[in-house]
Amino acid sequence: MPAPTDDTPAPWFAQQTGDSVARLMGQSMEALGVLWSVKQMSNGQYVYASPGLDRLFERSESSVVGSSDNELMRPDEAAAMRRVELQVMGQGHAQSNEHRIELSGRRRDFTLVRQALDERHLLTLWWDRSHERQRETQLQKALTQIEQHQGEMEVLRRQAQQGAGRDEATGLQQRRLFDEVLQREIDLSTREHREFSLVLIAIDGGAPNIQPAQREALGRLLRANTRAMDAACQIDDECFGVLLSGVGLATAHSRMEHLRRQCAQQIVAAEGRDLGLSVSMGVASFPHTASSQGELLQASEQALRQAQRRGCNQVALAAISLT
Secondary structure: OOOOOOOOOOOOHHHHHHHHHHHHHHHHHHHHEEEEEEEEEOOEEEEOOOOOHHOOOOOOOOOOOOOOOOHHHHEEEEEEEHHHHHHHHHHOEEEEEEEEEEEEEEEEEEEEEEEEEOOOEEEEEEEEHHHHHHHHHHHHOOOOOOOOHHHHHHHHHHHHHHHHEEEOOOOOOOHHEEEHHHHHHHHHHHHHHOOEEEEEEOOOHHHHHHOOHHHHHHHHHHHHHOOOOOOOEEEEOOEEEEEOOOOOOHHHHHHHHHHHHHHOOOEEEEEOHHHHHHHHEEEEEEEOOOOOOHHHHHHHHHHHHHHHHOOOOOOEEEEOOOO
């Protein structure tokens, strides 16, 4: 059957396929969330529109068929539609575009896929993306609020750590307080004749290659693996110290070996790559490997250097003093 003349806004697609087939196809497409239309390009009028488009444009009494975009939309929206349609007709292949149309005072987002049917008619498939865009906006808003909340919590955490004498980045004690705790532990152990251990930990790779994310990760692990009576601090850019109250050399070695394995299994992400976390440790105890604060620090450092000389990523014990 021939197509209608350019001045006849008839239901063109229904004439070509039959009313029942046109209705069936329209219902099937709408069941998939797709509305569709056929437009006569010479006058810009719709010659076919699925029922959903009548509802979309609130045409309950009169069909979208026979109307143009200028009658259905704002002038700027109709102009944008016409501009893309002419491009598609000139190119001859399907094209997908995004359009925002105001309907009943509300902006709606659509994805339109257009394809020329012949030299005079254009098929358009309509997807309403408004709910998706709304969900995306709500999700983005929620994520922004979460990030703001996390930022506020981080500020409060750092302020609390400053007030408690803790390092901002690692959450560990500052060196000054650690030295005071170490001296008190020596005095207590001397009076009560009990031992404790001191561990020096170095992140493998050397200070110039150590990233802040690795220091923060080690700080978290130390906080998680020490008790309330223990103490941990960052001594310098490369080295951390841990005081294990009332813990002998053998038990300290076992606990630090467990911590070393945890470090080796850590994923420390920064700038899109895994930095890893390899550490070396030196363990000394009071009074079995040293009898003063200076000797204890020296013994722990010597054990640490021994672990590094052995190839890093291991725990070494200080030699027990026989005197």
